[in-house]
Amino acid sequence: MAAVITSPLEFNVADLYVDLREMAGRHLMLKCEGFNFAGSIKLKAAVEMVDAMERDGRVTPGTTLVESSSGNMGVALSLVAASKGYRFVCVTDVRCTHAARRAMEAFGSEVHVISEPDSSGAYLGSRIAYVRALCRDNPGFVWLNQYANPCNWMGHYRSTAPEIAKEFPDLDVLFVGAGTTGTLMGCARYFRETQPSVRIVAVDSVGSVTFGTKAATRLIPGLGTSVRPQILDESLVDDVVHVEERDTVRTCHELVRRGYLFGGSTGTVVSGALRWLSTRDENLVCVAIAPDFGGNYLDSLYQGKWLADAGLTADSD
Known part of the structure; x- marks a missing residue:
């Protein structure tokens, strides 16, 4: 069947x-x-995080989801957001593959690419700082924070x-x-x-x-x-x-x-x-x-x- x-x-x-x-x-x-x-496997965590925030009332119609990702989680959250009718903003960096970025954009997500490394010479600290700034400056933006969630x-x-x-x-x-x-x-x-x-x-x-x-x-x-x-x-x-x-x-x-x-x-x-x-x-x-x-x-x-x-x-x- x-x-x-x-x-x-x-x-x-x-x-x-x-x-x-x-x-x-x-x-x-x-x-x-x-x-x-x-x-990728990231779809499982993406669904779990968004569903939990919906149950808690932290994500409602009109919410913009935000996350830092090097690729796969961004694609997974883009799919979840498209499926559920949310806007999604992904903050990634120059190491993210072009294919992953194109996939996120195809799902309708907004992608910000960080090109300046943090004090350690890597990009994650800079990405997280950018996410925090977005959420501070934009009411209705909610950071899923996969690193602590x-x-x-x-x-x-x-x-x-x-x-x-x-x-x-x-x-x-x-x-x-x-x-x-x-x-x-x-x-x-x-x-x-x-x-x-x-x-x-x-x-x-x-x-x-x-x-x-x-x-x-x-x-x-x-x-x-x-x-x-x-x-x-x-x-x-x-x-x-x-x-x-x-x-x-x-x-x-x-x-x-x-x-x-x-x-x-x-x-x-x-x-x-x-x-x-x-x-x-x-x-x-x-x-x-x-x-x-x-x-x-x-x-x-x-x-x-x-x-x-x-x-x-x-x-x-």
């Missing part, structure tokens, strides 16, 4: 996994989260983690990329409460300050932060793996040569997971979460000139 929906928010594929054993030589299942109309992780506590637990009741290790840490915290909280034997491994980008490491320039949007997310609780994380962007590129290219066009966040997570697994028991049951696909990265991760200019050309290219 055909599936029929009346809203784009009703569709999300929850149970598709790629077995990476042939590529990696290890039992690693990759949960694909890009099969929805926003194209518990509904960011609640979306994954309610959906992503239970979906994995249902398919893999004997799960040993879960690898989750750390951006705003919404997916990480939602999954970590769920398994700590229901299946505490599951080891939670966070995968972050080198140059991110999330877990207390030194800030450095990062060129690939998605994972990593230059301002520690307020929703992060490190006590729920068992291990952290930091991945160089060159390794992200190498892994993305290895996957695409096998027909899997994934985004930068997925390449980072897979690279970190395989490095962590290289010194562990081969019989572990492991799942890694793939936040998105690679369509938004065709002009960067999969474009030779961009890689060469960025100094990120993979060794095999």
Whole structure:
């Protein structure tokens, strides 16, 4: 029987996994989260945050939603806003891909691109400052604040983690990329409460300050932060793996040569997971979460000139 929906928010594929054993030589299942109309896992958190604010009366007809995003959350909130009839303003920066910006604008969103870095040399602090100024100067603007909003992780506590637990009741290790840490915290909280034997491994980008490491320039949007997310609780994380962007590129290219066009966040997570697994028991049951696909990265991760200019050309290219 055909599936029929009346809203784009009703569709999300929850149970598709790629077995990476042939590529990696290890039992690693990759949960694909890009099969929805926003194209990434961020749709879950976007819906949860907006729904909660509607219930609380903080978002009403005529409200303008505002958020800082490097790409995927902006696209997800653009879709949610279009579906529900809200105006949405996204504050992003020069690292945001042109495809993501075009998608937001196609949904009817207003996109502000920050080009001046903050004192750390990154852009997140500048983006947040701009969001605060917009909300201060414009009555009716509401900042969702994915970095501090518990509904960011609640979306994954309610959906992503239970979906994995249902398919893999004997799960040993879960690898989750750390951006705003919404997916990480939602999954970590769920398994700590229901299946505490599951080891939670966070995968972050080198140059991110999330877990207390030194800030450095990062060129690939998605994972990593230059301002520690307020929703992060490190006590729920068992291990952290930091991945160089060159390794992200190498892994993305290895996957695409096998027909899997994934985004930068997925390449980072897979690279970190395989490095962590290289010194562990081969019989572990492991799942890694793939936040998105690679369509938004065709002009960067999969474009030779961009890689060469960025100094990120993979060794095999």
